[in-house]
Structure formats: structure tokens, C-alpha cells
Amino acid sequence: xxxxxxKLTEEFRRLPGIGVKTARKLAYYIVxxxxxxxxxxxxxxxxxxxxxxxxxxxxNLSSQDPCxxxxxxxxxxxxxxxxxxxxxxxxxxxxxDYHGLYHVLHGALSPLDGVNVxxxxxxxxxQRLGNTTVKEVILATDPDVEGEATALYLARLIKTAGxxxxxIARGLPMGGDIEYADEATLAGAVANRQEM
Amino acid sequence: xxxxxxKLTEEFRRLPGIGVKTARKLAYYIVxxxxxxxxxxxxxxxxxxxxxxxxxxxxNLSSQDPCxxxxxxxxxxxxxxxxxxxxxxxxxxxxxDYHGLYHVLHGALSPLDGVNVxxxxxxxxxQRLGNTTVKEVILATDPDVEGEATALYLARLIKTAGxxxxxIARGLPMGGDIEYADEATLAGAVANRQEM
Ligand SMILES: [Zn+2]
Ligand SMILES: [Zn+2]
Numbered sequence: 001x002x003x004x005x006x007k008l009t010e011e012f013r014r015l016p017g018i019g020v021k022t023a024r025k026l027a028y029y030i031v032x033x034x035x036x037x038x039x040x041x042x043x044x045x046x047x048x049x050x051x052x053x054x055x056x057x058x059x060n061l062s063s064q065d066p067c068x069x070x071x072x073x074x075x076x077x078x079x080x081x082x083x084x085x086x087x088x089x090x091x092x093x094x095x096x097d098y099h100g101l102y103h104v105l106h107g108a109l110s111p112l113d114g115v116n117v118x119x120x121x122x123x124x125x126x127q128r129l130g131n132t133t134v135k136e137v138i139l140a141t142d143p144d145v146e147g148e149a150t151a152l153y154l155a156r157l158i159k160t161a162g163x164x165x166x167x168i169a170r171g172l173p174m175g176g177d178i179e180y181a182d183e184a185t186l187a188g189a190v191a192n193r194q195e196m
Numbered sequence: 197x198x199x200x201x202x203k204l205t206e207e208f209r210r211l212p213g214i215g216v217k218t219a220r221k222l223a224y225y226i227v228x229x230x231x232x233x234x235x236x237x238x239x240x241x242x243x244x245x246x247x248x249x250x251x252x253x254x255x256n257l258s259s260q261d262p263c264x265x266x267x268x269x270x271x272x273x274x275x276x277x278x279x280x281x282x283x284x285x286x287x288x289x290x291x292x293d294y295h296g297l298y299h300v301l302h303g304a305l306s307p308l309d310g311v312n313v314x315x316x317x318x319x320x321x322x323q324r325l326g327n328t329t330v331k332e333v334i335l336a337t338d339p340d341v342e343g344e345a346t347a348l349y350l351a352r353l354i355k356t357a358g359x360x361x362x363x364i365a366r367g368l369p370m371g372g373d374i375e376y377a378d379e380a381t382l383a384g385a386v387a388n389r390q391e392m
Binding site: 041050062087 | 203204207212220221227236237245247248281286376
């Protein structure tokens with residue numbers, strides 16, 4: 001018979017990177033916390049789910065629309081850095097050296113996994129480039145097979161429109177993940193971006 | 197400014213064994229799940245917190261009182277295995293060789309950390325031994341400093357009452373944690389328990 005504790009353990013197991021032992025430990029921890037702490041946890045989940053949405057301009061996750069980055073008039077509007085995920089935006093922001101705008105694709109091209117052009121925010125990126133005067137698009141997709149394919153695809157399209165296209169330097173290890181790159185590597189990769 | 201996403205990340209960080217990168221990953225994962233999945237997660241938390249309580253006999257966590265182990269008439273009521281946590285009960289149950297009852301102390305003696313006799317379910321254990329005919333108490337506290345001290349303390353008290361007291365064999369590595377012992381080691385440790 002599955003107890004409520006077993007069911008909570010199962011829920012934790014469904015989270016990314018959480019194995020069965022960690023899931024069990026978290027479930028036991030939760031039920032032994034004071035009710036007020038559990039309420040805080042649940043409220044934080046509900047609040048984040050209810051209030052974090054995709055920015056209608058750049059598709060980053062934000063509690064505002066447009067997001068604080070798109071709304072920040074001090075940022076360089078002539079440069080757009082294209083990334084795969086909102087986490088990548090956070091990672092590049094933490095690296096501190098980039099002051100342009102972003103565009104979040106929400107994935108990378110991977111036909112074998114059924115991720116095609118229409119599944120990413122590519123149409124919205126092209127519309128944005130058509131409606132605004134952008135001088136440079138920095139392609140900061142992950143340095144793996146899918147990220148490289150996505151960068152090549154976008155570079156071809158965007159250069160056709162006469163816009164400068166650069167790719168962040170492969171200072172990042174191949175097969176790596178931008179989200180987990182250290183800040184110096186990431187700042188260097190942006191600084192050494194190359195013409196495509 | 198802290199966004200709802202930052203606050204959820206903070207909440208995940210407060211869970212045991214969750215570092216900042218994992219916390220961030222989990223928070224992003226949650227807000228990008230469908231609302232129905234987030235509801236399932238929140239409901240599982242609320243349900244576990246609302247329905248898991250301490251058994252009034254053995255102080256194990258259970259959705260019933262007395263718990264299924266205390267209520268199971270096929271179990272050997274002449275033996276009580278004393279453990280530190282509900283997780284330890286689960287671990288010994290998974291090892292499959294023990295068919296007696298349990299008593300969960302909810303910790304181990306650690307005067308330096310402010311955990312004294314009155315902070316554990318020791319009084320309740322002695323009452324239980326006074327009210328029932330128990331022939332053997334197996335001390336299955338962790339094989340670390342606090343667990344050994346707790347076992348020695350309990351052994352002295354319980355032997356005074358004329359009850360046989362055994363300690364699980366230190367087949368478990370010293371400094372280890374019963375909850376994470378593999379099943380064979382744990383089964384062997386119970387089988388090779390020694391007189392104290
Ligand atoms: Zn935005
Ligand atoms: Zn019980």
C-alpha cells in the first residue's frame with residue numbers, strides 16, 4: 001500500500017537529478033518540518049508557478065512583461081544574445097560582461113528528438129529582427145551537436161537579412177552546458193565571440 | 197529584487213543535500229511544468245504533511261495510528277528494535293529479516309548539540325517496556341559516537357529492568373548511517389546482534 005509519504009517520494013523522484021535515496025530523504029524531511037515551514041515551501045512553489053511567465057519580447061522567464069532586461073533602457077538594444085534556456089540568460093547575466101538583450105529559443109534543433117524549427121522561438125526572433133534595428137546577433141546556444149546545428153541554421157537565416165552574426169567562443173568545453181560554466185569562462189567566451 | 201523564482205530557489209536550497217545549482221535547476225523545472233503537474237506535486241506535499249503522523253506506540257511515521265507494524269498481529273511482540281529515525285525503520289524493513297516491533301527515538305543523545313534524554317522518546321520506550329512483556333530490546337542506533345552513547349545509556353537502563361538487550365553487529369562501517377546501508381549488510385548486522 002502506498003502511503004502519502006511514498007507518493008511524495010515518487011513526486012520528488014520525478015524532479016530532474018533526484019534519485020530514489022534523495023527523494024526518500026526529502027519526503028521524510030518535509031513531513032517532519034513544522035506546518036508553517038511546509039506552508040512556506042508550498043506557497044513559494046505556487047507563487048513561482050503563478051507569477052513567472054515568458055516575456056512576450058525575449059521569452060525569458062519573468063514576473064514582469066516585458067521582463068526587466070527588455071525594459072531596461074540602459075541596455076544596448078542593438079545586440080541580441082540568443083540562448084537555449086532562461087537558465088542560460090541567468091548564467092550570462094551572472095558573468096557580468098554582457099549588456100545587450102536576449103532571445104530565449106526554449107531548446108535547440110534536434111530533429112531526431114522531434115524538435116524542429118517551429119518548436120523553438122525562431123519565428124519570433126526573426127520578427128523581432130525585422131521590427132527593430134539590431135546590429136549584431138550573438139549565438140550563445142550550447143556547444144554541443146544540437147546547439148551547433150541551431151547556431152548554423154540561425155546564422156544562415158540572419159546573415160541573409162544583412163545583420164552581423166557572431167558565435168560565442170568555444171572556450172567552453174565541447175559537450176558542456178552553458179548554465180554550469182564558470183563565470184570567467186563564460187565572460188571570456190562572450191568577449192571572444194567570432195564572426196559567423 | 198527577488199523574483200518568485202529566486203524565492204523558490206531559496207526554498208529548495210533549504211532542503212537537506214540540495215546545493216545552489218540543483219536548487220536553481222529544480223525551481224526552473226517547476227515553473228516550466230504544466231499547472232496540473234505542479235498541482236500534483238503540491239498536493240502530494242500537503243497530503244503527506246497532513247496525513248503522516250507519529251504512531252502513538254512506536255513513534256514511527258505512519259498515516260495510521262497505531263501504525264501498520266504495531267497493528268500487525270503476525271509480528272513478534274516480544275522483540276523491540278530501537279532506532280533513531282523513521283528512515284531507519286524503513287531500511288530495516290527493506291532488509292526483510294526482522295519481524296519484531298520498533299521504537300523510534302527521533303535522534304541520538306548529543307549533549308554538545310543540546311540533545312538530552314528528555315528530547316528523545318526514551319521515557320515512552322521505558323513505559324512501553326513496563327506495560328508489555330518484551331523479552332529482547334535490539335539497539336539499532338547508528339554506529340557513530342552519538343548512536344553508541346545512546347545505546348550504552350539505554351542498555352544500562354533496560355538491563356536493570358531484567359530485559360535482554362542486544363546491539364546490532366558493527367558490520368556497518370563506523371561513522372556510517374543505517375538508512376543508507378545496503379540490505380545484506382543490514383540483515384547481517386541484525387542477525388549477528390550481540391549481548392550488551
Ligand atoms: Zn524580455
Ligand atoms: Zn507503531
